[in-house]
Amino acid sequence: MIKKTILLLTLVLGWNGLRAQRESTNDFVPYYPGTDNKQYLLIAPGTLGPNALPIPAILDGEVGTDNLFRIACDSYFRDGGGDNGHSLMINFRFPVVQNFMAFELQWNLLEYFHTTNEVRDIMQLFKDDPGWTLNRGDLILNTYIQLLQERSFWPAFMVVNALKTTTGSIKDGRATDLPAHWHYMSMGKQLVNFGQFQFRLNAMAGFYVWQTNQFDLEQNEGFLWGLESQFNYRKLELGVGTSGYNGWKWYGEDRPIQLKGRLIINNPIVNYFVEYKTGLQDYYYSSFSVGINWHPRSPFKLDRH
Template sequence: MRKLFLFVLFAVLSFSSFAEEDWGWWNELHGWKTGMPGWRNWIIISPAYLGPNALPVPEVKKGFFLNESEFALTASTHFHSGDPTQDISGRLFIPFAKGKIAVEMYGVMMEHYAYTEEIRNERFSRDKDGKGAAIGDFYFSTLIQLTRDRKFPNTLFRMALRTASGGKLDAARYSDAPGYFFDVSSSKDFGTRESLLFRPYGMIGFYSWQTNDELMLQNDALLYGLGTEWEHNSWRLGASWSGYHGYKNTGDRPMQLNFDLRKDFSKSAISLQYQHGLHDWLYKTLRFSFIWKFNAVK
């Protein structure tokens, strides 16, 4: 019995020593010592210090939505000299109440990352080799069509909730915390689709997410976007400028340019998008989507 006790004690001490030695590189690199705040407090919960899908700028809505249900499957590549990332995401959009209300659900199903040692250290990541895979956050939003096809501009209200389903906080990929945003978007149509339709649009809103700052657990931001879109028959081409402005100024003011091209068919569509980061989100992202269209709920 005594030998068994000594064996168990030796195994526990060995395991504890191994665990401590395993994180020794991180402790030494960042000067962490016993009694200091845990590693979670070192992660900076802002778009500049997390992966490209952690706190993205929400899609700029255009003041209206079509009364068509869609499911989209998207492959994305995020170009970054220190953090190249690829992911597969999905989106389900279902309108009802005769096209006056819609629900939208989307999220990253799988993300692959491989970042450099410099990025790892800058983000206080504990993923030593900087390589791996992660599941993203899930979003649920409700859209309400306030006005459409009237003398007054098309106007749409959106409210969205982001869950904390994303993993790999230790690798600084997702925030492991919830958030929400709401906005109002408006647009005005000039011309017709058969010739050439021109549509300027804008968006203004509020974005808030939980952080790990014990003094200010929530970061609030002004959400904004401006853009134009051209339509000709079944083709759509758009460009926009968007971002949000957090109040902490800790890499929480992302700004980007967005370009998208879409071709619609009778029961499907394809879309190509490009996003160019300008500030606090410095990725260059290319997305390809295949979209299935099915009957809307009446």
């Protein structure tokens, strides 16, 4: 009898211990009818992984003359711990016409990460922590069109149109599996040119749109903005800026702001860079990225008559 009682208590305590590993998923709020676990995810930048709804680069307002082949490894970690990982990023940019129009493909090719149950509760992920996981990421298609070249009294103006596809996996909150697009004006003006030292101010302004899984809010959107200081000295380039966008619904922490810094060693054909970014609002990750840019000149020039 004593043995049976001890066995029963052991089973009960063991079951309660297993249940205590994370909060009950019964309290997760579904945003559309259905039984798929993905219904519990909050489709917003502050409640998903670091690359799910990215803030685009500010750029310098110029399409330029060079092709771009970029490969980078990004290592990120969540503020307070509980979510860290590595991403393999690939970019291919091709000027159809130098200084006029270009297309770019950005691909978060692979993401290797670990998210604990504590963070999964915050993100409303139904599935328990499986340990380190490998997922694919999103493909982003960009179009760049030059409106005005930089002159003595006005900056360079370039229109950027981007479409985020649904190639990324929504499992584990790494991607949305829903489309998003953003459209903005990139501007840049060199303000100081003193020998081998230059100072440039870059900015962007536009809007950002993404689809959600909320039944009464199928789409969220808001103003996209950014401002950056760029310093060049000989081969070195340093850029520091802040950027973000504002969702209009205040749904799932949808107004992210990031601080970004980059250091580039410029060479005629191959550049080397390191980049750091961290969240200031509704973005709870910091990351370091290192990589190389191969940038041979595009053969296509705009004939001027």
